[in-house]
Amino acid sequence: xxxxxxxxxxxxxxxxxxxxxxxxxxxxxxxxxxxxxxxxxxxxxxxxxxxxxxxxxxxxxxxxxxxxxxxxxxxxxxxxxxxxxxxxxxxxxxxxxxxxxxxxxxxxxxxxxxxxxxxxxxxxxxxxxxxxxxxxxxxxxxxxxxxxxxxxxxxxxxxxxxxxxxxxxxxxxxxxxxxxxxxxxxxxxxxxxxxxxxxxxxxxxxxxxxxxxxxxxxxxxxxxxxxxxxxxxxxxxxxxxxxxxxxxxxxxxxxxxxxxxxxxxxxxxxxxxxxxxxxxxxxxx
Numbered sequence: 634x635x636x637x638x639x640x641x642x643x644x645x646x647x648x649x650x651x652x653x654x655x656x657x658x659x660x661x662x663x664x665x666x667x668x669x670x671x672x673x674x675x676x677x678x679x680x681x682x683x684x685x686x687x688x689x690x691x692x693x694x695x696x697x698x699x700x701x702x703x704x705x706x707x708x709x710x711x712x713x714x715x716x717x718x719x720x721x722x723x724x725x726x727x728x729x730x731x732x733x734x735x736x737x738x739x740x741x742x743x744x745x746x747x748x749x750x751x752x753x754x755x756x757x758x759x760x761x762x763x764x765x766x767x768x769x770x771x772x773x774x775x776x777x778x779x780x781x782x783x784x785x786x787x788x789x790x791x792x793x794x795x796x797x798x799x800x801x802x803x804x805x806x807x808x809x810x811x812x813x814x815x816x817x818x819x820x821x822x823x824x825x826x827x828x829x830x831x832x833x834x835x836x837x838x839x840x841x842x843x844x845x846x847x848x849x850x851x852x853x854x855x856x857x858x859x860x861x862x863x864x865x866x867x868x869x870x871x872x873x874x875x876x877x878x879x880x881x882x883x884x885x886x887x888x889x890x891x892x893x894x895x896x897x898x899x900x901x902x903x904x905x906x907x908x909x910x911x912x913x914x915x916x917x918x
């Protein structure tokens with residue numbers, strides 16, 4: 634089935650259509666990203682006992698990434714701190730957030746590339762990478778110790794998710810209309826515009842919802858150190874499910890792909906935790 638064909642989109646078909654590279658990227662990068670991010674906030678509880686080397690190895694890779702970007706970010710943050718006369722310090726979890734955000738960017742870039750929009754894939758993809766770095770840094774400018782910090786962390790990263798979702802759906806809409814035969818044109822314009830409208834309205838509400846969840850969660854004692862991160866992950870999980878459901882219902886392949894890419898990371902993280910618990914149980918005398 635061609636990438637430009639919006640007919641006959643199903644979950645199983647979309648799983649096959651996503652391709653081995655996207656699944657590999659979502660599972661190998663997404664799974665450890667979620668686990669490393671959660672481990673960063675649940676410092677008193679080790680999520681993995683037997684398979685902890687997965688997160689440890691991933692964190693070593695993040696140190697390399699941090700070595701590339703932190704000098705640049707440090708200079709910008711110092712300049713902003715002096716300008717606004719507020720002490721801003723980049724927190725360690727920015728690296729996990731940045732890599733997690735790059736999963737969304739890679740999903741968009743692959744969709745645009747396969748749709749023969751090579752220039753958009755490179756230029757818009759590069760702009761989204763800069764936005765991912767900016768949002769990750771913005772979400773990590775203060776310790777997660779107040780309701781405002783938690784709400785801001787969730788809000789900042791959800792802005793990136795919102796932009797990627799909106800750009801993916803908008804470009805897909807233009808491409809669908811462009812390839813439609815004259816008689817089918819109105820039907821496709823109507824259907825894809827409805828999908829774009831629904832998803833974009835949904836996306837615009839996401840940052841506000843994420844901020845509210847993060848801020849509210851900060852008042853729960855058990856979540857005081859992790860509310861913002863948990864809120865963002867909940868919004869992310871809900872977005873993935875919504876994108877798949879709406880993509881299949883409205884026959885929008887790009888929406889379905891983005892949703893599956895997001896859910897692939899959660900699936901990988903869940904499988905790793907389950908495998909860790911099973912191995913630990915089997916090793917118990």
